[in-house]
Every structure is written in structure tokens, then in C-alpha cells.
Amino acid sequence: xxxxxxxxxxxxxxxxxxxxxxxxxxxxxxxxxxxxxxxxxxxxxxxxxxxxxxxxxxxxxxxxxxxxxxxxxxxxxxxxxxxxxxxxxxxxxxxxxxxxxxxxxxxxxxxxxxxxxxxxxxxxxxxxxxxxxxxxxxxxxxxxxxxxxxxxxxxxxxxxxxxxxxxxxxxxxxxxxxxxxxxxxxxxxxxxxxxxxxxxxxxxxxxxxxxxxxxxxxxxxxxxxxxxxxxxxxxxxxxxxxxxxxxxxxxxxxxxxxxxxxxxxxxx
Amino acid sequence: xxxxxxxxxxxxxxxxxxxxxxxxxxxxxxxxxxxxxxxxxxxxxxxxxxxxxxxxxxxxxxxxxxxxxxxxxxxxxxxxxxxxxxxxxxxxxxxxxxxxxxxxxxxxxxxxxxxxxxxxxxxxxxxxxxxxxxxxxxxxxxxxxxxxxxxxxxxxxxxxxxxxxxxxxxxxxxxxxxxxxxxxxxxxxxxxxxxxxxxxxxxxxxxxxxxxxxxxxxxxxxxxxxxxxxxxxxxxxxxxxxxxxxxxxxxxxxxxxxxxxxxxxxxxxxxxxxxxxxxxxxxxxxxxxxxxxxxxxxxxxxxxxxxxxxxxxxxxxxxxxxxxxxxxxxxxxxxxxxxxxxxxxxxxxxxxxxxxxxxxxxxxxxxxxxxxxxxxxxxxxxxxxxxxxxxxxxxxxxxxxxxxxxxxxxxxxxxxxxxxxxxxxxxxxxxxxxxxxxxxxxxxxxxxxxxxxxxxxxxxxxxxxxxxxxxxxxxxxxxxxxxxxxxxxxxxxxxxxxxxxxxxxxxxxxxxxxxxxxxxxxxxxxxxxxxxxxxxxxxxxxxxxxxxxxxxxxxxxxxxxxxxxxxxxxxxxxxxxxxxxxxxxxxxxxxxxxxxxxxxxxxxxxxxxxxxxxxxxxxxxxx
Numbered sequence: 001x002x003x004x005x006x007x008x009x010x011x012x013x014x015x016x017x018x019x020x021x022x023x024x025x026x027x028x029x030x031x032x033x034x035x036x037x038x039x040x041x042x043x044x045x046x047x048x049x050x051x052x053x054x055x056x057x058x059x060x061x062x063x064x065x066x067x068x069x070x071x072x073x074x075x076x077x078x079x080x081x082x083x084x085x086x087x088x089x090x091x092x093x094x095x096x097x098x099x100x101x102x103x104x105x106x107x108x109x110x111x112x113x114x115x116x117x118x119x120x121x122x123x124x125x126x127x128x129x130x131x132x133x134x135x136x137x138x139x140x141x142x143x144x145x146x147x148x149x150x151x152x153x154x155x156x157x158x159x160x161x162x163x164x165x166x167x168x169x170x171x172x173x174x175x176x177x178x179x180x181x182x183x184x185x186x187x188x189x190x191x192x193x194x195x196x197x198x199x200x201x202x203x204x205x206x207x208x209x210x211x212x213x214x215x216x217x218x219x220x221x222x223x224x225x226x227x228x229x230x231x232x233x234x235x236x237x238x239x240x241x242x243x244x245x246x247x248x249x250x251x252x253x254x255x256x257x258x259x260x261x262x263x264x265x266x267x268x
Numbered sequence: 269x270x271x272x273x274x275x276x277x278x279x280x281x282x283x284x285x286x287x288x289x290x291x292x293x294x295x296x297x298x299x300x301x302x303x304x305x306x307x308x309x310x311x312x313x314x315x316x317x318x319x320x321x322x323x324x325x326x327x328x329x330x331x332x333x334x335x336x337x338x339x340x341x342x343x344x345x346x347x348x349x350x351x352x353x354x355x356x357x358x359x360x361x362x363x364x365x366x367x368x369x370x371x372x373x374x375x376x377x378x379x380x381x382x383x384x385x386x387x388x389x390x391x392x393x394x395x396x397x398x399x400x401x402x403x404x405x406x407x408x409x410x411x412x413x414x415x416x417x418x419x420x421x422x423x424x425x426x427x428x429x430x431x432x433x434x435x436x437x438x439x440x441x442x443x444x445x446x447x448x449x450x451x452x453x454x455x456x457x458x459x460x461x462x463x464x465x466x467x468x469x470x471x472x473x474x475x476x477x478x479x480x481x482x483x484x485x486x487x488x489x490x491x492x493x494x495x496x497x498x499x500x501x502x503x504x505x506x507x508x509x510x511x512x513x514x515x516x517x518x519x520x521x522x523x524x525x526x527x528x529x530x531x532x533x534x535x536x537x538x539x540x541x542x543x544x545x546x547x548x549x550x551x552x553x554x555x556x557x558x559x560x561x562x563x564x565x566x567x568x569x570x571x572x573x574x575x576x577x578x579x580x581x582x583x584x585x586x587x588x589x590x591x592x593x594x595x596x597x598x599x600x601x602x603x604x605x606x607x608x609x610x611x612x613x614x615x616x617x618x619x620x621x622x623x624x625x626x627x628x629x630x631x632x633x634x635x636x637x638x639x640x641x642x643x644x645x646x647x648x649x650x651x652x653x654x655x656x657x658x659x660x661x662x663x664x665x666x667x668x669x670x671x672x673x674x675x676x677x678x679x680x681x682x683x684x685x686x687x688x689x690x691x692x693x694x695x696x697x698x699x700x701x702x703x704x705x706x707x708x709x710x711x712x713x714x715x716x717x718x719x720x721x722x723x724x725x726x727x728x729x730x731x732x733x734x735x736x737x738x739x740x741x742x743x744x745x746x747x748x749x750x751x752x753x754x755x756x757x758x759x760x761x762x763x764x765x766x767x768x769x770x771x772x773x774x775x776x777x778x779x780x781x782x783x784x785x786x787x788x789x790x791x792x793x794x795x796x797x798x799x800x801x802x803x804x805x806x807x808x809x810x811x812x813x814x815x816x817x818x819x820x821x822x823x824x825x826x827x828x829x830x831x832x833x834x835x836x837x838x839x840x841x842x843x844x845x846x847x848x849x850x851x852x853x854x855x856x857x858x859x860x861x862x863x864x865x866x867x868x869x870x871x872x873x874x875x876x877x878x879x880x881x882x883x884x885x886x887x888x889x890x891x
Contacts, residue, residue, distance in 0.1 A: 040568050040575075049360035049571075054497040055396045059448050064497075072448070074472070076567035076579050162513075165523070165573035166566070 016224070016264055017095040018104045022153045025107040029177040029202045030147065030158060032083045034214060035188050036168035039081040041069050046163030050148065061085075063136035063143035067160060070215045082214035086111060086132050086145040087194055088202035091223040094124035094133060094144075097265045099237075099251035101258075102142075109174070109202030110147035118142050119247030121237050123265070127227035129198050129219050147202065174202060181206050199223030224264070234266070276883065277334040280317065281310035288315055290791040291503035292355030298399045298421060300414060302487045303345060303406030305423050312400060318355075319793055320880060324369030324401075325383065326807040328352040331403065332371045332381075333810060333884070338817055342375035342382070342479070343462060343486040345407035352401035355791050358392035358570065359502050362512035362786045363519055364771025366569040367391060368401075368476075375464045375479035375486075376630070376686065376708035377730035379818040381811050382483070384468060384476030385733075386453065387569045387595070387768050388577070390494060393451035397421075397496030408488040413441060413454070418496035426490035430460060433623040434469045435593075437491060447495040454491035455481040456625025458673040462486060463684040465630030465709065465731065469622060472593040473567055473577035477627040478708065478732045503792035511785035516573050518779040519771055524575045524596075529564040531556055533605070534598025534713075541714035541840055543606040545659060546636030547703055547832050550714050550840040555601075558584050558611040567593070574771050582612045592619035596770045599712040603632035606712065607639060608659025617665060624673040629712035630731070633687040633703045633830070635668060638679060640701050641694055653677045687830065702830035706730030706820075710833070717842035719850075725833075726825045726847075727858055729811060735769040743774030745781045745797060806879045808862065809871050816887045822859055822869035826851045865889035 044058045044067045053064035059072040067085040071078050092111045095103035102117035103124060113124070113133075120140035125133045133144045148158035156162075157171040170180065181192050181204050190208035194201060197219040207214055219225065237243050243251075255262040281297065289295050289312065299308040312318060321327040328350040335348045351370040359365050368391035374382030394402070397416045404414075411426035429437045434456040441452050453470035459481030466481030470492075484490070502508050533555045536542040541550035561583035568575040576596030582588055592615050594600065600618035609617060621628050635657075641647035642657035649656070653671075655664040671680025682690050687709060691702035703709065708731015715721045728734030742749070773779045784800050787793065812820070826834070834848040847854070856866035863875030870889035876882050 038566050038568075040566075042568070042571055042573075045360055045571055049499075052499075055392075055499050056497045057447075057449055076472075076565050079563070079565075163571065165568055165575055 015258070016261055017092055018101045020104045020106050022106050022108045022110070022149055023155060027107060027174040027202060028109045028152065028172060029174040029204060030088075030161060031170040031172075031177045031181055031204055031206070033168050033170070033181075033184055033206045034080065034082055035184075035190065035206060035208050036166050037069070037081040037083075038076065038166055038168070039069055039078055040075050040165065042163045042165055043067055043083070043160035043169060044069060046159045047145070050151075050159035061132055062134050063139075063141075066132075066143070066145040080209060080214055082207075082216050083203075083205065084130075084132065084216075086147070086203070087130055087198070088145075088147050089129075089198050090201055091199040093127040093129060093198075093224050093227050096224060096261065097123040097127040097227060097229065099123065099254065099265065100247060101254055106149060106152075108149075108152050110149040110152060112146045112149050113142050113144060115139070115141045115143070119243040119251075121243050121247070122233060123229050126229045126233070129225045129227075130217060177204065196221045198225050229265070280313050280331075280334070282314060283311070285311050286314060288792075290315055290318060290355065290793065292357075292359060292500050292787075292790040293318065294395050294398050294400050294498065294500055296399050297401045297403060298416060299403045299405070300423070301406045302404060302408040302412065302423070302489060305408075307421055307423070310403075319791075319795070320803075321806070322787075322791075322795075322803060323354045323807070324352040324357070324367055324385065325371065326803060326810065327354075328369055328371045328401070329381065329807060329810040329814065333814060333817075335403070335405070336373060340373065342373045342378055342483060345487065346405070347373050347483055347486070349404040349480070349483055349487075350401065351404075353391040353395055355500070356786060358395040358500055359508065359790055360392075360499070360571045361502070361505070361508045362783075363516050363572045363574055364569075364768035364783075365392075365786075366572055366771075367768050368394065370468070370476055370480050372480065372483045373818075374708065374729065374731070375462070375482045377706045379815065380706060380708075380729040380820055381732065381814040382478045382480065383729065383732045383811075384478050384480035386468065386470055386474045386476035387572075387770075388451075388471035388474035389570050390451045390453045390470040390474070390492070392570045393449075393494035393496065394492075395496075395500055396498050397494050398498050402492070404484075404487060404489065407486060411460075411488050411490050413491040413493060414489065415445065415493045416496075417445070417447070417450075417494070418498060426488075429454075429490055431457065433457065434625055435472070435623050438469075438472065441491055441493050445493050445495055450493050450495035452491055452493050455484050455489075456623060456673065458482075458625040458684075459485035460490070461673060461675045461684065463626055463630075463673060463675070464686050465627035467622075467625050467627050469625055473579070473595050474569075475595055475622065475627075478729075479627075481625050481627075500790075502790050504789045508786060508789035511782050511789050514778055514782035515771075515786055518776050518782055519574055519773045522574060522773055524566060524578070526564045526566060529566075529578050529580070530560045530562060532559075532598075534601040536598075536602060536714050539714075539717060541717055541837075541842060543602045543632070543712060543714045545608060546606060546633075546640040546701065547714075548640070548838055550717075550837060550842065555605055555610045555614070559615075562612070562615075569768070572768065572771055574768075576770050580615055582615060585612045587612055587616040590616055590619065592616070593622065594618065597711065597713075599632075600628040602712040602714070603628040604665075606632045606636045607665055609662070609665075610660075613660075613662060617662075617669070620666065620669055624669060626669065626673055627709075627731075629709040630686060631669065631672060631683065632712045633709045634672075634683040634690055635665065637687050637690055637694075637698065637702050638668075638683070641698050644697075646694055646696070646698050652679055655679075691830065700831040703833045704731075704830040705833065706824055706828045708732065716833070716835075716837050716847070717845055719847055719854075722847040723854055723858060726829065727855060729815065730828075741775070743780050744777045745774070745779060746801075749798075749801075802879060805862070806881065809864075809875065809879060809881060810884075812864065812869050813871065813881075813884050813887045816868070816870050820869065822855060822865070822867055823852065825855050825869075
């Protein structure tokens with residue numbers, strides 16, 4: 001029996017990240033196979049459709065557009081495509097820095113922001129090594145891909161995966177997905193991306209060309225990679241009405257009961 | 269005089285809607301008067317009328333019949349373009365929810381319904397801007413384009429792009445809009461110069477043929493640009509997702525593959541015949557040579573898993589490195605087989621004709637006739653301004669395409685009018701070498717071995733690229749109906765209710781029911797299969813009423829046809845076969861069982877009554 005990533009995380013770093021269970025506790029992953037992707041952006045649009053987002057620009061991440069397919073040119077007009085969205089890290093820096101514990105890593109894989117709890121402090125936006133969290137201009141809350149945790153709760157696959165017409169996206173139990181990725185990478189003479197980066201997560205890519213050609217990030221294997229929340233932002237949150245009185249009180253309470261998180265957030 | 273004196277049309281677009289707006293609709297139609305520049309928002313009709321005239325084509329036909337004066341020329345400013353999406357367009361949850369259908373008086377035939385239907389993304393973007401459709405009347409003095417955005421709607425100066433090809437126009441207008449995801453439908457030089465079968469081309473890979481581009485050109489309307497972030501509300505999302513998934517499953521066996529695009533000569537491969545040397549040979553030989561060296565990218569329409577459209581980067585030969593953007597069919601390939609080309613020369617020329625905006629079969633049949641006339645010495649160099657019209661002469665065809673698109677030289681000008689005009693000009697024997705239907709041209713495929721497809725081409729509105737027809741077996745979901753067969757009146761065009769016909773697979777069980785369930789989940793209706801067929805029937809009847817009003821009678825279907833189209837097949841496995849053996853009886857029967865008079869094509873009064881179209885009784889068969 002393999003140790004679940006969540007257990008490893010807790011052993012090594014203490015309980016830095018709020019965790020939860022959606023359905024059965026078995027980790028699942030999304031596989032993006034760049035060698036099959038045709039850049040049609042059906043996944044991007046499907047994400048909007050499932051989440052009732054407006055049909056805002058498909059070309060940049062926003063609170064109503066949780067995936068982009070890079071490069072930002074019309075569908076089909078590039079020989080190589082890469083998915084750019086939340087990687088659902090096993091060691092989710094976004095969740096670790098959240099002063100109000102609004103972000104949960106679920107055992108099944110998804111890292112999810114609870115928008116009812118989010119106070120809009122933007123720490124997660126700065127901490128995310130993938131830079132895939134954005135802020136909703138209207139609600140002021142942080143926003144990103146949920147890996148369709150609502151669908152996973154009903155044992156359904158993420159909607160982006162369901163919409164892919166060429167099976168460039170796949171979904172399943174992490175072990176099976178990992179095997180598939182390995183086999184596919186071997187078959188095409190490519191490699192796996194996302195399994196080690198930032199300590200790994202529940203989204204993996206199969207790539208063939210060098211990373212630079214896809215425009216994906218060069219991120220080391222360090223768990224909870226170094227983050228830097230701007231000092232000005234921290235001071236603003238401490239000394240201005242930003243984030244609300246209730247938010248400040250919640251952050252204060254959680255800092256007292258989870259001092260390790262406080263140390264990680266501000267001093268690691 | 270307007271066409272329907274008894275119509276209740278005055279209240280068709282209510283000032284204030286009294287009934288629920290069904291899901292899938294945005295609620296507004298944009299009316300544009302090109303003469304005055306006036307833009308008006310119209311409310312969609314009441315729910316009962318939307319359900320009666322649901323879909324793109326039927327709704328648009330009904331509006332056109334009520335707006336278009338009788339006895340005008342297609343290029344008269346009074347011609348009207350009505351473009352409609354359907355309720356399924358743009359929900360994102362179904363295959364084929366991509367369609368927008370335009371209707372107008374056809375410049376190809378001058379007296380029948382023109383219909384250009386397109387796919388891709390444009391219809392979805394129009395809905396994202398807040399509109400279900402557009403009505404264009406009048407004509408501008410100088411080139412304009414219509415920007416329909418959720419931020420603003422305006423006619424803008426198009427002088428910067430007037431004269432440009434399709435690809436440049438699309439890119440320039442997208443940039444000008446300031447929105448990277450704006451979608452553009454535009455005309456090329458062919459539309460500007462009133463080539464009678466000029467197209468609208470949108471989103472690179474998609475075309476609306478049958479002269480829509482020419483009518484736009486006559487109105488000095490270079491393009492539509494649509495942008496917005498809205499989405500149609502749907503009645504029951506979970507049910508729609510389920511129905512859409514069933515629909516996707518039904519068509520899964522028809523998904524296009526890259527391999528097919530690398531090896532196939534096109535649609536004709538399905539039955540083993542293509543058009544060659546002006547319809548004088550059908551045998552597939554090495555026409556696909558070199559295609560396997562290309563890089564092909566499938567470029568599906570908005571959320572449709574069928575994946576028909578495709579891009580190519582040519583990988584060998586004299587056009588290595590050139591790119592092309594193509595839609596579902598392959599008429600453009602048959603177009604250049606018909607002029608003696610093979611392999612990647614065909615794809616290169618196909619991209620050229622799309623960029624100029626000429627509907628390909630119009631050119632295939634016209635130039636094919638000219639080349640045959642050259643071969644037989646009927647057309648000499650005195651009429652070709654230096655071009656040698658030899659089969660497979662690339663320079664000649666490239667030059668002729670440019671001349672045709674701009675009506676330059678005698679031959680370019682007459683090809684712009686069409687193959688029927690060229691045949692009449694050549695006279696004598698040459699009149700027998702032409703392919704046309706009522707002055708329009710059939711989609712460029714070797715239809716002649718296929719009986720029901722031929723019937724469809726003959727009874728259609730002359731060059732309208734009709735859809736439908738099929739095999740001897742009825743759709744699995746419709747076996748409960750007593751009356752069904754290859755001649756069922758509701759088959760041709762009956763399913764173009766707002767989704768794409770390429771996304772239809774009627775053969776397996778649930779192939780049709782899943783589509784109707786998608787409609788119901790979107791709108792909140794409880795439409796049955798029988799009601800669906802009535803809607804299709806209504807669309808067919810209104811299409812022929814439109815022709816009746818302008819002098820069409822049923823016998824034009826087999827008499828106003830280029831003789832070559834009815835000749836026995838010259839070679840190959842279908843050698844000797846011709847639909848002509850069953851004419852005109854087959855056509856008589858088609859009209860009879862669709863509730864119309866076999867000679868006049870007019871609907872009987874009880875047909876109109878059954879379909880609730882009594883307001884068109886003036887055009888019915890009275891005896």
C-alpha cells in the first residue's frame with residue numbers, strides 16, 4: 001500500500017494545508033497529452049460551460065476563465081499546445097499561505113478555494129508557483145480551477161476531460177494515470193511533466209519537445225517552493241480595512257491555533 | 269408589393285413579449301438598414317411562434333417571405349438577408365450546436381431561395397453579443413462592415429479592407445475590434461464584384477455559399493464582426509449534458525481523423541466516384557498522391573466532437589510550406605479534379621478560391637465547360653486573353669480564378685455569371701456539356717450514381733447545397749412511422765432545425781432522438797419526433813412557396829438543368845447509370861407525397877392547413 005501524498009505532506013511539514021475528503025479518498029489525476037492536443041480549446045470552453053462563466057476571453061486566465069491553451073493564437077494555428085491551469089499540487093503553497101484556511105487539498109486530488117471563506121488577501125495569487133490564481137474583479141475573491149470537485153464528488157470526470165474530442169485529456173485514479181503517462185512518454189520518446197515539479201500534483205503532462213517550446217514553466221522539485229508575498233500587501237492587510245474585520249479576526253484566531261502555518265506564511 | 273398580403277407579420281416581433289423566452293434564445297434580432305445606417309433591436313416572437321418556426325432556416329424563411337418584395341433583382345437594395353441561429357447554437361453542450369443560416373433571393377438563380385448556412389464560431393459569437401439573428405436591408409454608398417458587440421453595435425467604414433482577400437480581412441478586422449476572440453464573417457473580392465456564387469467565409473474554415481457573398485457585396489457590406497461574453501440560458505443543464513453526450517455517442521463513428529485527411533480524395537471516396545475533366549470521368553486514380561506528406565490539423569467547430577474542419581501545411585511539391593483552411597466537405601477538391609489537377613496542387617488552389625471567396629462548384633462547372641470547349645476547339649485563344657485552357661494548367665487556372673473574382677476579361681466576367689450563361693454564350697453543342705441546376709450549381713461531388721442525392725440536388729433551390737437524402741433504410745428512431753422511404757418529403761433539409769447536418773447520424777438508435785431531447789432540454793419544450801418532422805416539412809414548403817412567388821414551377825427541376833448532369837455516367841463502376849430514366853416520374857412523386865402539385869410544385873391547401881401556413885394560401889394549388 002502506497003502512502004498517500006497527503007500523509008507524506010503531514011509527516012514532513014506538519015499540517016500546513018487544510019485537507020478534506022470528497023468521496024472515497026482515492027487520489028485521481030488529470031493527464032494532458034500534448035502530443036494529441038490540437039488546440040481546439042474545447043476544454044477551455046467546457047470549463048466555462050460547466051461553471052456558468054461568461055464567455056470571456058479564452059486567451060488569459062481570469063476569474064471566468066480557469067484554463068488557457070498556449071500560445072494565445074486562434075484555435076489550430078500552432079503546431080504545439082500546452083495546458084495552463086491549476087496543477088492541483090500535493091504541497092499546495094496557495095493553501096499553506098491562506099490566512100483564513102479558505103483553500104483545501106482534497107484527498108481525491110482537487111485543491112479548491114472556498115469563495116465564501118476567501119477574504120481576497122491575494123496571498124495565494126503570489127504564492128502559486130504556476131501563477132494560475134486570479135482575482136474576481138467584482139467579488140474580490142480568489143478564483144481558479146477546481147478540478148471539477150463537484151463532479152468528482154459524484155464520481156464523474158472533470159468537464160474539460162469529457163469535452164476533449166481527441167482524448168488529449170484523460171482522467172482516472174492517479175496510479176493508473178501515472179502508468180498511462182509513463183507508457184505514452186516512452187512510446188513517443190517524450191517525458192512527463194508535473195509529477196515532480198513543486199513536489200508533484202494531480203495534473204501531469206506528457207510532452208515531447210523541450211519545455212521552452214511549449215512555454216511551460218521551469219519549476220524545481222522542491223515541495224512548497226519559495227514564495228514571496230509583497231511586504232506592502234501584508235502591511236495593507238494588517239493595517240487597513242482591507243479583507244474586513246471578520247477576516248482579520250479569523251486570520252488571527254487561526255494564527256494562534258496553527259502557529260506553524262504562520263511561520264511558513266511569513267518567514268519561510 | 270410584399271409577398272404575403274394576409275400575414276399577421278406586423279406583430280411578429282412584439283414590442284413587449286407576453287410569453288416566456290424559451291431557453292437557448294438570447295431574445296433579440298438586429299435589423300440593419302444599410303441605406304440609412306439605422307440599427308434597430310427587435311424582440312423575438314412569442315413562444316408559440318418560436319416553437320412553430322424553430323431553427324435557423326425556417327424562422328429566417330418566414331421572415332424573408334414577409335419582408336422581400338416580389339419582382340426585384342437579387343442585387344436590388346430591396347433584397348433582404350435574414351440570418352438566424354437556432355436555440356441549440358452556442359449552448360456548448362451538444363455536437364453541431366454551431367449553425368447560422370442566411371436566406372435571401374438567390375443571385376445564382378435570380379428567382380429561388382438563396383440559402384447560405386455556416387458553422388464554426390460566428391453564430392455562437394453573435395449570441396455572445398446578445399443577438400439570435402440579423403436582418404439586413406438596403407444598400408450603403410460606401411464599403412461598410414457591421415460590428416455587433418455586447419459593448420456596442422455599429423456600421424463601420426470598411427474601405428481599409430475593401431479589395432482584400434478573406435484571410436487578410438479576417439485578421440485585420442479582428443485586430444481592429446480590439447478583441448482577440450472576435451469572430452468574423454466576410455466576403456472577398458468575389459463578393460465585392462458580385463460574382464453570382466460568391467461566399468461568405470467565417471472563422472477561417474467555414475463558408476456560406478449560394479451567393480450570400482454577392483448579395484452582401486451589392487449592399488457594400490464587407491463583413492460581420494461579432495464579439496461578446498453572454499451565453500444562452502438553458503432550461504435544464506443536466507438533461508442537456510446527458511442528451512448532448514448521447515448525441516456525441518451516436519456520431520462518434522463519424523469522427524474525422526487526420527489519417528483520412530492524409531489519404532482520402534474526399535467525400536467521393538465513400539462511394540468511389542469523383543468529378544474529373546468536366547464531369548467526363550469518375551474514376552479515382554492517384555488524386556491523393558502526396559497528401560500523406562502534409563501536416564494536417566483538425567480544427568473542430570465550437571464544441572463539436574465531429575471535427576470536420578481541418579488545416580493543412582503542404583509537405584511536398586511546388587507548394588511545400590503553403591497552408592490551407594478547409595471545412596467539412598471536399599467540394600473544393602472535386603472542383604480541381606474536375607479541372608485536371610491532383611494531389612497538393614488541388615489543396616493549394618482550394619485555399620486560393622476560398623481566399624477569393626468564390627463558391628467552388630460555380631467555378632468548377634464554369635471553368636470545366638470552358639476547358640472542354642477549348643479542348644474541342646469551340647473556345648479559342650481570342651476569348652481567353654492569352655490563357656491556354658489545358659487540363660491541369662496551373663497558371664491558367666490561377667489567373668482565371670483572379671479574373672473571375674474581379675470580373676476581368678470576357679471569360680472572367682462570364683464565369684462570374686455562371687456556367688449556364690457561358691453555355692448559352694458558346695451555343696451549339698457546348699450547351700450539352702454544362703452542369704447546373706436552375707442556373708446554380710450542385711455541390712461539387714459526383715452525385716450521379718446516388719439516386720436520392722440526385723433527387724435532392726434537382727428539387728433544391730438551384731445551387732443551394734441542399735442537405736439530406738440518404739440510403740434505403742429510414743433513420744432508426746423513425747421506423748415507427750408508416751410512411752417512410754428515400755422519397756419521404758421530410759428528408760431533404762428536414763433536419764436543418766438549427767444544428768449542423770454533419771453532426772447527424774440517423775442510422776443508430778437514439779441518433780435522432782438525442783437531438784430532439786437536446787432541443788427540449790435547451791428550450792423547455794416537449795417536442796416529439798413527429799413535430800420535428802412537421803417543422804422540417806414547413807421549411808421545405810416555405811422554400812418552394814418562395815420559388816412559386818417568383819415563377820418557379822416543378823418542371824424547372826428537371827428541365828432547367830445542365831444536360832451533362834443527367835447524362836449516363838461515362839465510366840467506372842457506375843457506368844451507364846442515370847437518374848434520367850426515372851424522370852420526371854420521380855420528381856412528380858416527390859411533390860405528390862410532400863403535399864404539393866406534381867406539375868406546379870404548389871402546396872395544396874390542406875397541406876398549408878395541416879402545417880398552419882394558411883397565410884400563404886394565395887400561393888397554393890387550388891384545384
